[in-house]
Amino acid sequence: MTPAQTPGGGADELVQATEIPGLLVVRLGVHGDSRGWFKENWQRAKMVAAGLPDFEPVQNNVSFNTDAGVTRGIHAEPWDKYVTVASGRVFGAWVDLRPGESFGRAVTLELGPDRGVFVPRGVGNAFQTLEDGTAYSYLVNDHWSAAARESYTFLNLADESVAIEWPIPLERAELSDADRAHPRLAEVRPMAPRPVLVTGAGGQLGRALSRALPGAVAVGRDELDLADQASVAAFDFSPYGTVVNAAAYTAVDAAETPEGRRQAWATNVAGVAALVDAARRHRATLVHVSSDYVFDGTRELHPEDEPFAPLGVYGQTKAAGDALVSTLPRHLVLRTSWVVGDGKNFVATMASLADRGVSPSVVDDQHGRLTFTDELVRAIVHLLAVEAPSGTYNVTNGGPTQTWADIAREVFALRGRDAADVTGVSTQEYGAGKDLAPRPVHSTLDLSRLEATGFEPEDAAAAVRRYLAG
Missing domain, CATH: 3.40.50.720 (NAD(P)-binding Rossmann-like Domain)
Structure with missing residues (x-):
């Protein structure tokens, strides 16, 4: 079993490495008062200078989830992705589904408005909402299409070898039928790098x-x-x-x-x-x-x-x-x-x-x-x-x-x-x-x-x- 890992790097670093190569955690400054809060969600010059890849996003997507316990994934996609939370809290789980020695390695982390995660191509991601009315957004550097979805790689949320400890047990969580049917790690074909x-x-x-x-x-x-x-x-x-x-x-x-x-x-x-x-x-x-x-x-x-x-x-x-x-x-x-x-x-x-x-x-x-x-x-x-x-x-x-x-x-x-x-x-x-x-x-x-x-x-x-x- 590969245990979940927490990010490495000092607490003051804007961009922190994790146990999965290329998976990066970004510390976001949230400035609030009685009216609410403000943050720089994506600041290209500052984040690239701190170590985030200049991944040139072309599409912004928002996922709104009505109830706590909504769980999506584990999906590895053929593009890079930068995920942040707009409201509520999310438990994130990432599994390396690329070929190599880190295949099957997992990282878990709770996300709020003060954290973002950069997910490289081929790393599977899953999200479980911890509060009602949770919304998270993500930038990607390619346009979604039905053809692109054909190249996704999937892993079952309940895979025993990865053994992700979901805060809300999967039997009480809300999952799609498709996510319930994804294969175990032993049956997953790694997402090959682009030729x-x-x-x-x-x-x-x-x-x-x-x-x-x-x-x-x-x-x-x-x-x-x-x-x-x-x-x-x-x-x-x-x-x-x-x-x-x-x-x-x-x-x-x-x-x-x-x-x-x-x-x-x-x-x-x-x-x-x-x-x-x-x-x-x-x-x-x-x-x-x-x-x-x-x-x-x-x-x-x-x-x-x-x-x-x-x-x-x-x-x-x-x-x-x-x-x-x-x-x-x-x-x-x-x-x-x-x-x-x-x-x-x-x-x-x-x-x-x-x-x-x-x-x-x-x-x-x-x-x-x-x-x-x-x-x-x-x-x-x-x-x-x-x-x-x-x-x-x-x-x-x-x-x-x-x-x-x-x-x-x-x-x-x-x-x-x-x-x-x-x-x-x-x-x-x-x-x-x-x-x-x-x-x-x-x-x-x-x-x-x-x-x-x-x-x-x-x-x-x-x-x-x-x-x-x-």
Whole structure:
């Protein structure tokens, strides 16, 4: 049996935690005189600053109960809820019906006008009125519908394993027939979290994400084309709690052409704006992959808060996309560089040249670190798992800064070739006669913010060895 628990935290705290993760008790100041009383029932700025999630309510409901003993629940709903009492007193009981170690854990608490409770999605709630003429209200962050009710999870009020001690015994309480018929805990299927949506499933990052997130729904361009506003408008984002955007226009050189410029802006800006709008409407976290190209490369090490200074069209569109994503209350921007995944990439090309006896000329005046897609995916999974604060995180493999020529020589040596077979050339020499977009001279990203979350980047040299061995 999991006993009922009382809130934790000091008595002076405005928002107090409980034994159920995410279930929060809010202390409300009630100011009264002979005329009655007044309270700030919902004060967004103050409550969010004190630790309540900024859950963006869209609907306010009121439950008036004529008699003491009216008992409703236990219902877990597919939205977040903030409950307060307007008159009378209520005994509240909450049971975690989400999968995990706290499944079946209960918290009970008496509510009057001086207390509110924030109930996260998937936590079952039940209320028993203790006085006649009791009214309580609740804010929710999605609109009620008959379809939404189909995704409720229910638990019987009399479940013996949870063993809630109702002040008014259930045999003397007023219950609906539906509430009497709800299943016991052993028969309850936990309410699963909202699934992850991965866009750009056909790309190298999208494929890596699909392997790492087997429960995710991955969609390619044929199902969701960010460059096509009609495609985005027609897509149903409502089931998803997290959207990982692995779709982007990444043809850096082609972006400098008239047609490429239009395509880059359509996908990386207009498409991202539509994703931001969808994530906002459906309370989803948006994970967006950015690029070192948002910087001009004049600094040798780039922190997350460095001002944008893109050199070319691709970088301009990525910077604009980053700015749009940052307006969301729940977002992660992962800024990366020199990406290597399955399919065509720099490491595979150098290995092929080495195997075929070719001695290439490789740029030796651009500086940065490789980012293997598996490392980027590992960082995404980690940041979501630890519920990292919204914001931008630099993500690359670890190790020293290198040039492209350094990496090529490393690959040649691993293939049994003499590293001296790689000739270093300047960007200007390499680009002679070619239509190349401008590139940052320095692309090394500061990883300290990512590391502060507990993530340890794999050394790039070790990743190259593993990649070539595979």
